[in-house]
Amino acid sequence: xxxxxxxxxxxxxxxxxxxxxLLAESYQRRVYLLALHYCRDASDAEDLSQEVWLKxxxxxxxxxxxxxxxxxxxxIIVNSFLNHRRTAARRWAxxxxxxxxxxxxxxxxxxxxxxxRSRDAEGDIHTKILLERVLEALGELTPQQRLIFLLKHxxxxxxxxxxxxxxxxxxxxxxxxxxxxxxxxQRLGVEVVETTEYEPCAAGKNF
Amino acid sequence: MHNCRKxxxxxxxxxxxxxxxxxKRRLLAEIEGCAYCLGQYQSLSDTLFVFxxxxxxxxxxxxxxxxxNATLRARLNAPVQAIHEEKAVRAPFWRRLFAARLPVPVPVxxxxxxxxxxxxxxxxxxxxxxxxxxxxxxxxxxxxxxVEIPVAQEKIVTRVVYVEKKQSAERVQxxxxxxxxxxxxxxxxxxAGHKTEEETGFFTRANxxxxxxxxxxxxxxxxxxxxxxx
Numbered sequence: 001x002x003x004x005x006x007x008x009x010x011x012x013x014x015x016x017x018x019x020x021x022l023l024a025e026s027y028q029r030r031v032y033l034l035a036l037h038y039c040r041d042a043s044d045a046e047d048l049s050q051e052v053w054l055k056x057x058x059x060x061x062x063x064x065x066x067x068x069x070x071x072x073x074x075x076i077i078v079n080s081f082l083n084h085r086r087t088a089a090r091r092w093a094x095x096x097x098x099x100x101x102x103x104x105x106x107x108x109x110x111x112x113x114x115x116x117r118s119r120d121a122e123g124d125i126h127t128k129i130l131l132e133r134v135l136e137a138l139g140e141l142t143p144q145q146r147l148i149f150l151l152k153h154x155x156x157x158x159x160x161x162x163x164x165x166x167x168x169x170x171x172x173x174x175x176x177x178x179x180x181x182x183x184x185x186q187r188l189g190v191e192v193v194e195t196t197e198y199e200p201c202a203a204g205k206n207f
Numbered sequence: 208m209h210n211c212r213k214x215x216x217x218x219x220x221x222x223x224x225x226x227x228x229x230x231k232r233r234l235l236a237e238i239e240g241c242a243y244c245l246g247q248y249q250s251l252s253d254t255l256f257v258f259x260x261x262x263x264x265x266x267x268x269x270x271x272x273x274x275x276n277a278t279l280r281a282r283l284n285a286p287v288q289a290i291h292e293e294k295a296v297r298a299p300f301w302r303r304l305f306a307a308r309l310p311v312p313v314p315v316x317x318x319x320x321x322x323x324x325x326x327x328x329x330x331x332x333x334x335x336x337x338x339x340x341x342x343x344x345x346x347x348x349x350x351x352x353x354v355e356i357p358v359a360q361e362k363i364v365t366r367v368v369y370v371e372k373k374q375s376a377e378r379v380q381x382x383x384x385x386x387x388x389x390x391x392x393x394x395x396x397x398x399a400g401h402k403t404e405e406e407t408g409f410f411t412r413a414n415x416x417x418x419x420x421x422x423x424x425x426x427x428x429x430x431x432x433x434x435x436x437x
Contacts, residue, residue: 017280017283020283021276025276028275028279029266032267032275033266050275050278050279053283054282054283057283124264127260130257130260130261131264134261152223153223158225174219178218181255185253188254190254190257191250192246192247192249193249
């Protein structure tokens with residue numbers, strides 16, 4: 001018999017760990033992905049996301065159903081992320097080796113011969129390389145900028161919610177978000193293409 | 208009038224779809240009218256698109272999650288074990304004392320064990336015959352030998368001398384007279400007189416007859432402390 005979220009929450013509040021694990025399964029991918037983008041390391045992401053769940057289990061008694069469970073959980077995520085002592089930053093800073101595309105596009109068959117991967121596998125590899133670049137680019141952001149970007153882009157929080165979570169003004173949150181996106185663009189090497197169809201405005205010249 | 212700086216601040220709202228529909232249409236129209244702003248908007252949109260494209264690849268494969276859940280369950284059960292351990296700590300002191308653990312590095316522990324073994328072996332080792340032990344188990348039975356040492360003895364001699372004052376005065380007179388009459392006669396008579404006095408027992412000088420002085424002399428100073436002795 002499957003229980004809905006409210007029933008799982010009540011059971012978990014009563015100390016049922018299995019119910020809490022079922023509840024966690026509903027959101028674990030989302031939390032893990034956030035942690036991965038924040039930490040930029042798989043093992044750190046696992047640790048951090050599980051830390052979030054442990055804190056949530058301990059604090060579940062204080063959940064009053066005034067907001068959705070995930071909204072309540074998000075505040076724990078933000079606090080846990082900001083308090084997280086990251087050690088992977090040094091690892092990423094030192095990891096300057098480029099991905100060897102030749103080794104990634106080849107694989108060994110049953111006889112041990114090296115054969116090229118399929119076209120889909122090549123696409124996957126391309127995506128993985130892109131992911132590495134994205135994670136590296138995220139490393140250029142400050143932890144606050146990174147988290148603000150993730151909360152806005154991945155979680156869809158409003159500026160008011162972000163400002164409340166970071167105890168700052170909405171203007172500050174908006175500026176931090178803009179800087180974060182510009183830094184990501186620069187790091188990812190996305191070019192700014194100015195179309196020649198339009199004449200630049202007068203204000204744009206002085207920008 | 209179009210202002211790129213102002214639009215740039217609003218591009219963020221457009222990127223994250225944080226505006227109402229009317230404002231969005233108006234802003235898009237304004238951006239399309241400016242090459243610089245359009246370029247900015249497109250590049251920032253592309254950045255988000257690249258980020259979004261990698262999201263799926265960032266997720267671990269499906270066989271990862273059972274292990275993740277098992278780890279989470281184990282961590283959730285860990286506090287229960289911690290509570291049990293805490294209760295064990297609250298046991299009586301003697302039980303805690305026996306259950307106490309002290310984390311010691313292996314080399315240090317090995318050195319301590321070796322030292323203990325060596326010291327206990329030295330302590331319980333039997334002393335061979337003919338060797339004296341540093342810590343004797345029974346009291347010593349040394350033989351007593353009496354040695355006589357010569358010591359300088361002190362000897363006190365006390366003689367009581369009675370002097371008759373009258374005769375003594377006459378004797379002084381007789382000694383003075385020969386100096387007036389003549390030296391030879393006086394000498395003989397004096398010697399004769401002395402003999403007579405000696406025989407009659409009136410010889411009053413200190414008689415040290417039979418006195419033998421001690422080998423060593425020791426001077427003793429007697430002080431009169433008592434006023435009645437005056």
